[in-house]
Amino acid sequence: MIRLSQVHKSYGRFEAVKRLDLVIPAGELFGFLGPNGAGKTTTLRMIAGILAPTGGTIEIGGIDIASDPIGAKSRLGYIPDRPFVYDKLTGAEFLRFTAALFGQDGPEVETRIDELLELFELRRWKNELTESYSHGMRQKLIISSAFVHRPEVVVVDEPMVGLDPRSARVLRTLFRRFVERGGTILMSTHTLEIVEGWCDRIGIIREGELAACGTMEELRQEAASEGAGLEDLFLRLTGEHSEPDLDAVLG
Amino acid sequence: MRCSAEMTPLKQPGYLILTSPKWRSALARLRSRPDERPGGRGILLVTAGLLFLGMAFFISFRAVSYFKAVPEIGPLLAAKLLGMAFLAFMSILLLSNLVTALSTFFLARDLDLLVAAPLDWGRFYLTKLGETIVHSSWMVILLAVPLLTAYGVAWDGGPLFPLVAAAALIPLCVIPGVIGVAVTVLLVNIFPARRTRDLLGLVTIFAAAGLVLLLRLLRPEQLAGPEGFQSLIDFIAVLQTPSHPLLPSEWSSAMIMNWLTRVGDPLPIALLWSTAGTLVVFGAIIHQRLFTEGFARAQEGADTASRGASWSGSLIRFVPGLTPMRREFILKDLRIFFRDSTQWSQLILLGVLVAVYLFNIRALPLFTGEEVPIFLVTLIVFLNQGLAGFVIAAVAARFIFPSVSLEGRQLWLLRSSPLDPRAMLRSKYLVGVLPLLILALILTITTNTLLQASMFMMAVSVATVVAFTLAVGGLALGIGTLFPQYDSENAAQIPTSFGGLIFMLLAIALLGAVIVLEAIPVMEYLDGLRFTGEGTVSRRGWLMFAAAALLAALAGIVPMRRAVRQLEKLEA
Known part of the structure; x- marks a missing residue:
């Protein structure tokens, strides 16, 4: 479970996130949508403990991340938008290192590493340095690292960058099984079809505030647009439906 | 039939425009950030630069x-x-x-x-x-x-x-x-x-x-x-x-x-x-x-074979009392160091510098011609501590100072995991200080043997260099964390930053203070040798040794504690 109460984040006078209240219960895959610069990544990084909120509280699995960061983070898996890994470690070494950061090692971890690498077709690259991995392979390695320690909550920022169609399907199944077994996922992405097809509920953030939140049906009702697709709803709810003058741009 | 549009000669950009990303970035780096107090860094850098140029001019x-x-x-x-x-x-x-x-x-x-x-x-x-x-x-x-x-x-x-x-x-x-x-x-x-x-x-x-x-x-x-x-x-x-x-x-x-x-x-x-x-x-x-x-x-693929540091894996598994977190952290740092030729190859240069250092000590004309008074030999042994300390500080600047900065691109992982910053710093301290201590002991014992130092001076030198190495390791790691270069990918460039300068200044100040404090008991010992034939150290002398040890302990511990606090509130 993830709970955000009155969470805000300021950089000087600029308020990136404004008094955000959000509860994502166990067993839910929550999609986070918003235009560029709306505050999605800032919110995700605060939940992951990378940024400190200016105010408000964040709980992961019922533990306040400010008062018990180690306890809260031990339940979390985080997949960032940019797959930076240690170039001079092999894929297996990187996963072993990640598991150790969560205090886990031994034969059970080795088995999990093999299973995850097999799942994402990285088994044959297991003992190669990650500097030779493609962007997509690094992304799959980072996704594996978020699951290697068996987290309760996973926070995902743009998971589809660089993934091939097969890996995307594997990821969808993995996420679905994870939430069916009681896990919680908060996923931010710009791919509307993914949000529409994968998520139980959707939150739309605009200028640091939650503009809308609910199931697809609830969002349709809120926007008074029965039968509309997520793209129309998104543009309507974020107030970005005006068409730009393309002729002027293209010359 | 023509299948392509008629090409008009393309206007090429000027060299000023082509190089603008470089010089504009350099200018932006020179400007102080709005959250920093203006002037302080610039004044220190300009003063240090002018001092260096002045000294270089004077010597030349x-x-x-x-x-x-x-x-x-x-x-x-x-x-x-x-x-x-x-x-x-x-x-x-x-x-x-x-x-x-x-x-x-x-x-x-x-x-x-x-x-x-x-x-x-x-x-x-x-x-x-x-x-x-x-x-x-x-x-x-x-x-x-x-x-x-x-x-x-x-x-x-x-x-x-x-x-x-x-x-x-x-x-x-x-x-x-x-x-x-x-x-x-x-x-x-x-x-x-x-x-x-x-x-x-x-x-x-x-x-x-x-x-x-x-x-x-x-x-x-x-x-x-x-x-x-x-x-x-x-x-x-x-x-x-x-x-x-x-x-x-x-x-x-x-x-x-x-x-x-x-x-x-x-x-x-x-x-x-x-x-x-x-x-x-x-x-x-x-x-x-x-x-x-x-x-x-x-653009072709990189060298993919994983090699090196496998010995360290087998070795470190036998070290008792290490948690999985600390063991893997140490292993990770060792693997990265020995797989990166830009890092391990620096050891060759270090080896040559140590050889030149030993050669210089050996070339001193102390025991080749006329007999040199024991006072002078002891003085050289004592001052050699300063030289060895400087070498140790320079090596710490190159190998320990950058270690937290090098985590820059992976901070997302370290910050989102339940890793205790203390555990991370202790692991890095261990990886950095142990080899440094071995180097310090080799330098000190070998040069003192070459200089035919007395047992008293050997003991003073060894104790000083151990205390200084332990302190300078903490100082390098602490200052490296307080003045990080998370964007830098080149470990060799990190010590040349503003933080590197601060570290070297502090390390030299510590070295100077330790030598000044220890000069009092050493002078007492020498006076005793000269006038009574027996070197002794008074209570005041022992107090000076204790003060030097306390100073070294503070110089190592205080920056490490501040570094832990900095890492705890770090926003990556």
Whole structure:
């Protein structure tokens, strides 16, 4: 479970996130949508403990991340938008290192590493340095690292960058099984079809505030647009439906 | 039928625009950030820079004036000194251009943008050549300024001397630049760029190590003592040795000495500039023929085999009491160090510097001629502690100071995991300090044995160096965390940052304070030896030892504690 109460984040006078209240219960895959610069990544990084909120509280699995960061983070898996890994470690070494950061090692971890690498077709690259991995392979390695320690909550920022169609399907199944077994996922992405097809509920953030939140049906009702697709709803709810003058741009 | 649109000649961007990302970024770095107190950093950097330049000028001026005053052969000696300095500069420039060219021409992040743009190859070559030369040469020019100013002042070079000096230095920077770029282009066409980087790194380290050894073994101090030679002819012959009429460094030095001694010989300047110009043309031709293929090869995959540090894995598993987190952290740091040739190869240079250090101590004329008083020997043993301490601080700056900064791109993982910052710092401290301690003990025990130090001085030196090493490790890690360079990918550049300067200043201050405190009991011991034949230390002396130990402990612990707090509130 993830709970955000009155969470805000300021950089000087600029308020990136404004008094955000959000509860994502166990067993839910929550999609986070918003235009560029709306505050999605800032919110995700605060939940992951990378940024400190200016105010408000964040709980992961019922533990306040400010008062018990180690306890809260031990339940979390985080997949960032940019797959930076240690170039001079092999894929297996990187996963072993990640598991150790969560205090886990031994034969059970080795088995999990093999299973995850097999799942994402990285088994044959297991003992190669990650500097030779493609962007997509690094992304799959980072996704594996978020699951290697068996987290309760996973926070995902743009998971589809660089993934091939097969890996995307594997990821969808993995996420679905994870939430069916009681896990919680908060996923931010710009791919509307993914949000529409994968998520139980959707939150739309605009200028640091939650503009809308609910199931697809609830969002349709809120926007008074029965039968509309997520793209129309998104543009309507974020107030970005005006068409730009393309002729002027293209010359 | 025409299948393509008529092409009009494309207007090429100017060099100012092409280089604007570099110089604009440099300007932006110079401006203080809005959240920082303005001025403080700049004032400290300018003061340190001026102090350094002032000292370099003072030493150069003393040396040049001394040589100038030597009757008959004064100008010859001064020219020799300048020629040797320029030869060293040129060797350094050649090595540094080789490494820089690989980065600017084949590995830089802006290359995709520039290569994909409809940019004329000649313009691309000259832009990147300029960038390579500036990157490789600025430090050498900074060193050359006080030296040449000393020559100008000592010989009264006149108001036009700076122009003459610039005319002598510019081609001296261009020539190694063009050669470095051409050799790099050729190497990349033979090896993949990433392997070439490894290769170049090794070549550079070996060549630099060789250069240091060569300069030391040449014993340049002999030039200041002609009485060691059989005759003046022999001495003058030695003055001639490293010179070669075809070396550009000799032309540069001749050009400057001609101006200073009022000799009207246009040959050196003609040789310098025509050679530089011709080499730029030849370099451009090589670039035009080979760059495209080399660049394509540079995009090929990296060296994929995992190797090295497997021994450390088996070794460290036997160390009891390590949590999985700490063990994997130590293993990770060891693996990365020994798999990165830009890091481990520095050990070779370190080895050579240690060898030169030991050679210098061995070359001291303490036990070869007349008997030197025990007082003087003990004083040298004591002061040697300072020298060893400085070496330890420099090694800590290179190997321990950057270790937290190097986590920059992976901070997302460390910050989102339940990793305790204390555990991370302790692991890094352990990995950094243990080898440093071994090095410190080897240096101290070997030099003290060579100096035939007494048991008392051996004990004082060993205890001091252990305390100082433990302290300086904490100081390096702490200051490295408080002044991080998370964007830097090159470990060797991190110690040259503002934080690196702060660390070195603090380390030297600590070293000075420890030596001053320990001087009191050591003097008591020496006085005892001199007057009663028995060295003793009073209660006050022991208190001074305790104060030095306390100071070292504080210098290690306080920055580490502040670093933990910094990591706890860090926003990546």
